[in-house]
Amino acid sequence: MFLSEELKLRCHQDADESTYLELCILFYESAASSIFQPHLLRVFSVLLMSESFSEKIKGITAADVTFINLLKESEFSCVSQVAVQGKTCVMKMYHAVEKSPADPPDREIDNFTCESIAYQRLKAKGLCQQAVVPDFYGVIEQINPKKWQPHLKKFLNDKLRPNAVLIEYIPNICQINLSTFSERRIAKLHAILRSIHAAGVYPGDPYPRNMIVQMDTDRVFWIDFDRAQTSSEGSITERQRQWIQEEDEMMGEFVDFLKADYQDGKSIVPGPTITHIYDGSSTPVMVSTTPSGD
DSSP: OOOOHHHHHHHTSOOOHHHHHHHHHHHHHTOOSSSOOGGGHHHHHHHHTOTTSTTOOOSOOGGGEEEEEEEEEOSSEEEEEEEETTEEEEEEEEOOOOOOTTSOTTSOOOHHHHHHHHHHHHHHTTTTTTTSSOOEEEEEOSOOGGGGTTTTGGGTTOSSOOEEEEEEOOOSEEEOSTTTOOHHHHHHHHHHHHHHHHTTEEOSOOSGGGEEEETTTTEEEEOOOTTOEEOOTTOOOHHHHHHHHHHHHHHHHHHHHHHHHHHTTOOOOOOSOBSSTTSOOSOOOOOOOOOOOO
């Protein structure tokens, strides 16, 4: 599973955004297996960091990154609001996973690989441009945490160097719930999930914490693809097809339950407004408030 010499050459040539998307599609069509492998990420990153790419972020070093705010930490990743070469964005850095013979053969388990490959596919298929997922700016690989202190203390004792994705910073958002519910919003979220599936991405985490509303613009979108499985272009396996079908059914049930609760007059106290795309991921407490309209 390797890129053709012609495609490798074109990756390094100046191109407008439409050509960039064409190259993305060619990249996926060149893959032969059902799950992309990490060794392709470096070649593909050339596309994302291309000097011709709009909103470009390229040649990142520690000196280029200004840490603004730590948004979330977990045992798997560290999410920060940063400025990269003057552009505000979210940097999600992952503890690297050492491969094991015991790893499932039909699933990718490394969170960085899952999320970066999913965003690459979504970008290539135009979903980032449609604003139905956060925009994706690129990746930073093989980070030396000693050069990023004091911000990466959690990574100093890792056996493997961490990797990170850079994505759009989106302020003033809330997850979908009864206080943010509307028929239009929930229908749009379900339609977005189906578009994600049509792009060959199975998010694997279809919970309200990942279904987001930006209140001042009424933008709705999905986040968090660090469990996502991305199929090869045109060669989805039967197992992957089953995953997607089950996830769509689960989303349909959630839509029905949320509509029923809303119509029954149940509602939910909104937690603090999410100031960025990774706040407010815990399940909110059920109490009473006034639901929003369309």
